[in-house]
Amino acid sequence: MTSTVNNMMNRKVKNMxxxxxxxxxxxxPITAKTGVIKKADGSAxxxxxxTTAYAAVYGPRNLFPRFLQDPKKGILxxxxxxxxxxxxxxxxxxxxxxxxxxxMITEKALLPVLDLDAYPNAVVDVFIELTETDAGxxxxxxxxxxxxxxxxxxxxxxxxxxxxxxxxxNDLVVDxxxxxxxxxxxxxxxxxxxxxxxxxxITLLQCDGIIAKEELFKAIDxxxxxxxKIAEVQRNALKEKYx
Amino acid sequence: xxxxxxxxxxxxxSKNLRVDLRKNEDLRSIEIETGxxxxxxxxxxxxxxxxxxxxxxxxxxxxxxxxxxxxxxLMVASEMLPLSNxxxxxxPPGVDAIEMARVIDRSFRESRCIExxxxxxxxxxxxxxxxxxxxxxxxxxxxxDVGAFAALLALQNTVFPExxxxxxxxDKKTTMKLPMVRxxxxxxxxxxxxxxxxxxxxxxxxSFDARMTFAILADDKICSMQKxxxxxxxEEDLDIMLDIAIKTSQELRKKIPR
Numbered sequence: 280m281t282s283t284v285n286n287m288m289n290r291k292v293k294n295m296x297x298x299x300x301x302x303x304x305x306x307x308p309i310t311a312k313t314g315v316i317k318k319a320d321g322s323a324x325x326x327x328x329x330t331t332a333y334a335a336v337y338g339p340r341n342l343f344p345r346f347l348q349d350p351k352k353g354i355l356x357x358x359x360x361x362x363x364x365x366x367x368x369x370x371x372x373x374x375x376x377x378x379x380x381x382x383m384i385t386e387k388a389l390l391p392v393l394d395l396d397a398y399p400n401a402v403v404d405v406f407i408e409l410t411e412t413d414a415g416x417x418x419x420x421x422x423x424x425x426x427x428x429x430x431x432x433x434x435x436x437x438x439x440x441x442x443x444x445x446x447x448x449n450d451l452v453v454d455x456x457x458x459x460x461x462x463x464x465x466x467x468x469x470x471x472x473x474x475x476x477x478x479x480x481i482t483l484l485q486c487d488g489i490i491a492k493e494e495l496f497k498a499i500d501x502x503x504x505x506x507x508k509i510a511e512v513q514r515n516a517l518k519e520k521y522x
Numbered sequence: 523x524x525x526x527x528x529x530x531x532x533x534x535x536s537k538n539l540r541v542d543l544r545k546n547e548d549l550r551s552i553e554i555e556t557g558x559x560x561x562x563x564x565x566x567x568x569x570x571x572x573x574x575x576x577x578x579x580x581x582x583x584x585x586x587x588x589x590x591x592x593x594x595x596l597m598v599a600s601e602m603l604p605l606s607n608x609x610x611x612x613x614p615p616g617v618d619a620i621e622m623a624r625v626i627d628r629s630f631r632e633s634r635c636i637e638x639x640x641x642x643x644x645x646x647x648x649x650x651x652x653x654x655x656x657x658x659x660x661x662x663x664x665x666x667d668v669g670a671f672a673a674l675l676a677l678q679n680t681v682f683p684e685x686x687x688x689x690x691x692x693d694k695k696t697t698m699k700l701p702m703v704r705x706x707x708x709x710x711x712x713x714x715x716x717x718x719x720x721x722x723x724x725x726x727x728x729s730f731d732a733r734m735t736f737a738i739l740a741d742d743k744i745c746s747m748q749k750x751x752x753x754x755x756x757e758e759d760l761d762i763m764l765d766i767a768i769k770t771s772q773e774l775r776k777k778i779p780r
Binding site for chain 1: 620621623624628631632633739743746748749750752753754757760761764
């Protein structure tokens with residue numbers, strides 16, 4: 280980041296306003312659609328600010344090779360991928376350590392709302408592709424994936440909503456954008472959270488950066504209304520398809 | 523895991539009693555040896571009970587990343603060695619090994635425990651690179667915490683080799699240490715049934731429901747977190763888990779050789 284932007288950020292953050300004029304608890308504008316990929320069993324598009332995720336669900340379908348099958352229940356397999364042109368530097372195609380970790384935590388974030396007991400030996404594949412990113416891509420991917428799973432007609436307890444919360448300078452803010460995430464040479468704290476909106480159960484929680492315990496719980500409280508808002512957008516998008 | 527064994531385990535954990543007679547929040551006995559590898563610039567071997575991990579640091583001079591021209595390069599890698607447990611197979615690191623390395627990497631990076639700007643030799647051209655490799659020798663559970671502790675001790679143990687401007691003379695050691703200003707301690711708290719345990723053995727670890735890994739600093743602040751496991755947790759769970767992690771980190775901090 281250039282120093283001019285950094286200075287601007289310093290001033291903006293001190294004035295308690297964010298570069299794009301949002302309040303501390305505002306999420307970026309969201310667009311959500313379902314059924315965007317006709318070939319898939321379920322699909323969704325979720326855009327928050329300039330972060331855009333597509334998700335497609337294939338399955339439940341037979342899982343091969345056979346040794347990966349679980350005779351007791353179906354398995355969930357998520358694949359998170361950033362397209363090469365989705366960031367300021369070209370992203371090398373193919374899996375990276377980062378994408379493999381995010382794929383794994385995405386599975387863990389979605390599993391608690393799914394019941395795959397009815398599909399022994401089967402797999403539910405979720406492919407998440409990011410076409411453009413401006414921070415919060417794993418959360419956008421989870422939001423899109425949850426909608427795509429619902430669109431595929433899988434039995435779910437609830438949706439999963441995800442958004443990051445964090446500390447930029449001395450302020451707690453919801454839904455960090457790229458400028459905020461890199462504020463003051465990455466000194467901001469980024470906490471991606473996924474929740475089951477109806478129960479506030481946490482299914483994903485990560486943290487990059489320093490934060491005290493009291494602030495962490497304040498941040499989690501702050502993110503709850505945002506989760507409700509995201510869940511509402513997700514639900515509306517699911518209903519929209521049948522209008 | 524066998525459901526009956528899990529049932530029994532949860533029963534006994536609810537009475538704050540573990541198979542090896544520890545209490546839920548007790549650590550196993552800890553053994554530490556630092557500087558145990560002569561070929562590495564820094565090294566440590568750490569044992570928590572039967573779990574044993576060796577970590578080594580190698581230093582080199584490299585071209586910095588274009589977006590951080592003045593910062594040292596930090597790399598953390600780990601592999602689940604087939605020697606350490608029959609459940610592992612050879613081949614490239616699986617997702618468990620990747621997660622372990624990345625969570626430990628974040629604990630160092632986000633705590634800014636190493637003053638990376640002090641390791642710049644020539645801006646945009648030459649900086650020190652710090653490669654930390656973590657190798658489990660015997661895996662009996664809690665590999666991540668043991669690995670993170672070994673990696674921290676290896677970093678603290680690291681001594682620079684001589685650098686003559688063109689190459690690193692690995693055989694000539696100086697007395698200069700890494701500029702370390704903080705000590706992040708990684709603690710994972712496992713939720714099994716309704717009980718919370720730290721430092722699980724392999725048997726306990728195979729039946730956990732959720733886990734939270736925290737890296738904690740001397741002032742009890744968190745510098746990185748990671749949730750794991752197939753079940754969700756409530757905010758109340760997180761509160762309990764964080765308190766246990768802070769308490770455990772204080773205990774582990776006392777074990778750091780001074």
